Amino acid sequence: AAGVIQSPRHLIKEKRETATLKCYPIPRHDTVYWYQQGPGQDPQFLISFYEKMQSDKGSIPDRFSAQQFSDYHSELNMSSLELGDSALYFCASSSQTGEVEQYFGPGTRLTVT
Amino acid sequence: AQKVTQAQTEISVVEKEDVTLDCVYETRDTTYYLFWYKQPPSGELVFLIRRNSFDEQNEISGRYSWNFQKSTSSFNFTITASQVVDSAVYFCALSEPDTGRRALTFGSGTRLQVQP
DSSP, rough: OOOEEOOOEEEETTTOOOOOEEEEETTTOEEEEEEETTTEEEOOEEEEEEETTTEOOSOOOOEEEOOOOOOOEEEEOOOOOOEEEEEEEEEEOOTTTOOEEEEEEOOEEEEEE | OOEEOOOEEOOOOOOOOOEEOEEEOOOOOSSSSSEEEEETHHHHHHHEEEEEEOOOOOETTTTTEEEEEEGGGGEEEEESSOOOOGGGEEEEEEEEGGGTTEEEEEOOOOEEEEEO
């Protein structure tokens, strides 16, 4: 079965640079979530989209923005990167009309130097 | 506000032992969902089980079973006859769709080490 696809899998950036992470949800899933997991931490919710509209917002810094496109893929844009942004970024997708569980992509490991 | 507590930081067992991972949650909603996810050393988050707040029936699925008790706000997860491949961090999570908070609130995780 198709899973959530995230790209790139690894990304190394310097401080103050920008980064764009991409997420392709499971086909027919209408909701995308972004989570950030720091080293040794639990995943923290950043932002979600339902049918291309922002549906909920968590602890997403103002330096970050995201959107969902007409093909349901989503992008997380991160600017003015800081050392503390180094983390594993997960995208998850679900269907609001079907199963409620979220299926996670493999994650993008961002390292800021 | 919702909260998930996993008091066990790390558990170490020997292969074939049974192990129970504890999870206690807080929510003001009457409708909510509870989940267990597994994060092996490779890093991905794997969905294991889901339980709805209106269904307290406990089930067994292969070597996995869970005990959901609303009276104590607990959602414990048991692995029977543990195997080395079960070594991972296990997260309990909560979502509250009725209040618009479908995003998952995770516990801090329990690291399970299964020794051969």
